[in-house]
Amino acid sequence: MKRIIIYVFCLFVLFVGTSFAEKTTLNIGSGAEGGVYYRIIEEIGKFCNSATLGIEHYMVESGSPAKKQPEGGSVKNLRNLLNNNINAGIIQADIAHLEKMNNQDMNRIQALVPLHKEYVHIIVPTIVRKIVQEATKGKFGFGAKEAVYGVVENPLENIGQLSGLKVVAWGGSIKTAEIIKLMSNIGYEIIPVEDLEEAKLKINNNEASAIIAVVGTPAPFVEALPKREFKLLNLNKATQDSLNSIYGVGKVSYDNLGTLSGQSAEVFSVDSILFTRVYSTPQMVSALSELQNSIKKKIFEIRDASGTHPAWQTIDPSRPVKWDNVFTGK
Known part of the structure; x- marks a missing residue:
């Protein structure tokens, strides 16, 4: 009887812990709506959102009348990442390298997931x-x-x-x-x-x-x-x-x-790399690790789904990248 009570209690604790686990939403820089960067982040959100992880486009108010629009592209995403406006963003590796030549703050920028190649x-x-x-x-x-x-x-x-x-x-x-x-x-x-x-x-x-x-x-x-x-x-x-x-x-x-x-x-x-920056809190490290692992785990599911962007067919999230600071979840 005691074993049954202990077993039920453990299940209850596990259920409560899972149910009330804090969800972390990552604000990610993509690009103009309908563009490649925007589509890729949209589809990452579709396949990788979970009870503990949320994915959102970085939005700013623009236009007249003002309304929220996605802001991004490599140059803006890099600037927003350095300025702590976003948690991650898609950036061309060469643009990151150019910034690194003159900016020591780039030492805290990490490659999270390699995406498609551009030419x-x-x-x-x-x-x-x-x-x-x-x-x-x-x-x-x-x-x-x-x-x-x-x-x-x-x-x-x-x-x-x-x-x-x-x-x-x-x-x-x-x-x-x-x-x-x-x-x-x-x-x-x-x-x-x-x-x-x-x-x-x-x-x-x-x-x-x-x-x-x-x-x-x-x-x-x-x-x-x-x-x-x-x-x-x-x-x-x-x-x-x-x-x-x-x-x-x-x-x-x-x-x-x-x-x-x-x-x-x-x-x-x-x-084109999904970059992030160095984080110290367990909550942020855990969220970024979940995102990284989820993309790697679901890459074939994303590729095979009807309507996803053709760039996914060439994306290998486990391949090496030309960047010396890679996020490892530590």
């Missing part, structure tokens, strides 16, 4: 304008001639040939362009723009020679470029060697770029 697309027009006859001033107001332009095939083939030229980039891709320039000593000039449309305008007006854009593949905006009007630059060995501590190498292919049969190019790949 550095360096896009140039296939045809460029070239002066075939220089302008002449003439004499005494007579005989002046304007320059004559022709069109030729773009001679650019690899990233190393961008030295001395102008490139355009927007968002987090500006930081990537800075890192490549800094560590490879390719002396191009970076012109920040607001978006793709402004970037294409700069290219069409001969104000820039290339677009640098870091996106997952296949990138919808690249697939939407006019056929045969643009091509991708490949890597050259010297640049690849100078950046192998930060970037991997991947191959991307597009039917609408390059020649009639499309183009495949070797480009830099960069990890």
Whole structure:
């Protein structure tokens, strides 16, 4: 009889302890609603929320009238993580590396889970304008001639040939362009723009020679470029060697770029990582451990579920990452 009472009492204690376990909600920086980062965090929440763990997008009030919107992207997520506005956020590894070069606070930033890879697309027009006859001033107001332009095939083939030229980039891709320039000593000039449309305008007006854009593949905006009007630059060995501590190498292919049969190019790949920071309280360490373990445990379930983002098919949450401070749950 005593054994039965003790057994029932233990079950009661276990039930009460589980029922009243404190739930920790993690505020996570993602990205614009509908984008890759937003979708990934949304789906992590769907599969990993539990009685003890909650997942929320970091939201800020914006617009008129003001309403709460998700705020994110690599640059903002890193800033919000350093400023303790979020508990975790998706950040490109190269942007984290750039910040680490100049900010000791990055020593407390930890990689929680590696996510998908993004690819550095360096896009140039296939045809460029070239002066075939220089302008002449003439004499005494007579005989002046304007320059004559022709069109030729773009001679650019690899990233190393961008030295001395102008490139355009927007968002987090500006930081990537800075890192490549800094560590490879390719002396191009970076012109920040607001978006793709402004970037294409700069290219069409001969104000820039290339677009640098870091996106997952296949990138919808690249697939939407006019056929045969643009091509991708490949890597050259010297640049690849100078950046192998930060970037991997991947191959991307597009039917609408390059020649009639499309183009495949070797480009830099960069990890998108769910980063967190160093926490000391058992509650936060436990919540982050649960999130990390849950993603690892449920990766195949997430991949196989209908409607989840295609990026999950390439995500391996147990693979090593190019970051030296990894969350271990201790």
